[in-house]
Amino acid sequence: MNRFIILLAAVLMTACNPTAKLPNIQTQADAAFNQADYNKAYTLYKEYINVAKANQVNIDQALYVKQAQSCAQLNKIDEASAIYDNLLTNDANIKYISEYAQMLQSNGKVDEELSLWTKHKNKLKEANLLKLSTERIISLNAAKSQHQAVVDTYAEKGNVNLSKETQLTYIKALKALKKGHAAIKSCNLLLKEYPNYIGALEWKAKYYYDKAEKRYKYEMNKYNKKKNATTYAYLRRDLKKISADFRIARDTFIKLRKQDPKNKSYIKYLKNAYLRLEQKAEAAKMDKLLK
Numbered sequence: 001m002n003r004f005i006i007l008l009a010a011v012l013m014t015a016c017n018p019t020a021k022l023p024n025i026q027t028q029a030d031a032a033f034n035q036a037d038y039n040k041a042y043t044l045y046k047e048y049i050n051v052a053k054a055n056q057v058n059i060d061q062a063l064y065v066k067q068a069q070s071c072a073q074l075n076k077i078d079e080a081s082a083i084y085d086n087l088l089t090n091d092a093n094i095k096y097i098s099e100y101a102q103m104l105q106s107n108g109k110v111d112e113e114l115s116l117w118t119k120h121k122n123k124l125k126e127a128n129l130l131k132l133s134t135e136r137i138i139s140l141n142a143a144k145s146q147h148q149a150v151v152d153t154y155a156e157k158g159n160v161n162l163s164k165e166t167q168l169t170y171i172k173a174l175k176a177l178k179k180g181h182a183a184i185k186s187c188n189l190l191l192k193e194y195p196n197y198i199g200a201l202e203w204k205a206k207y208y209y210d211k212a213e214k215r216y217k218y219e220m221n222k223y224n225k226k227k228n229a230t231t232y233a234y235l236r237r238d239l240k241k242i243s244a245d246f247r248i249a250r251d252t253f254i255k256l257r258k259q260d261p262k263n264k265s266y267i268k269y270l271k272n273a274y275l276r277l278e279q280k281a282e283a284a285k286m287d288k289l290l291k
Contacts, residue, residue: 019055022048026063033066038073045070061087065096072103081112094123098132105136114140127160135166147173164194168203175207183207198259205252209269212245216276246276264290 029044045067052059064083071080084100087093097120104113117133117140124130134157141149150173154162162170167190174183184207190200219242223235250273257266271286 018051019057022051022057025051029063030066033070036073038070042067042070042074042076061090061093068096069099072099075107077103077107077109088120091123094120094129095126097124098129101132101136110140110143114144130158131160131162134160135162138162138166138169142169142173145176147176151177164190164197165199168197168199171200171203180207180211196259198256201252201256205249205256205269208245208252209249209273212242212249212276213272215242215245243277246273249273250277 025044025048029041029048032038032040032044045063048063049059049067051057064087068080068083068087071077071083080103081100084096084103087096088100097116101113101116104116114137117137121133121137124133134153137153138150141147141153150170154170154173167186171183171186171190174180174186184204187200187204187207191197191204194200216239219235219238223231250270253266253270253273257263257270260266267286267289271283271290274280274283274286
């Protein structure tokens, strides 16, 4: 009888005081979260938040973080974003920006992620977050073909050591802005640090080849329109300058082939460079490899 009375009293207390059930809800929610049962965790955390808010009970920020993570796992992106945005109003929670950004990145939210990093970049103090922020802002602007924004962000990086991939993105932005001299200078610096970085080697080889080929066709077209001894002398002078670029392209593609001997693209470029340099025997060797 006494046991029944105690149980009945507990039920009545819970009914009269909804907050009494909060510890049990959180325990169940945490257990579900730890077992990766995010549907159940989401439902329970939401119930906890609703009850707590209705009764002016303070909610631990760790619970909000788990609810945001549950939302992310369930692709409730807008709901997760709202929670993260609220958390980030407190500078002490800035560490959560990386998981928030990762969620946006995973869901292709380019504009939203860019806005996130841009909005909070002045709050970042830790080296790893500064590096991640700078690299993501550069990458996201590059994806939007915002080349000037890429260059501006790179210029503001300070002492942050960026990845070789991000440095190459900056180099490509410089070229897109028709700043070829600055781009090749930066590429050479990158290759000094990473001599075998294929991405930078390919960019350099193609840059010099395309530059030389474009100039070669221009000069030949100009000469063919007006052939005489004088224009021929000018042509020889200009072709000599152009050959220097073809040689750089050739030598860089040779280095690339050492890393990937069967790469057909490298072989085609080499064949054409050899032809422009009048190295017909070497061009013939490349031609055989293409058959």
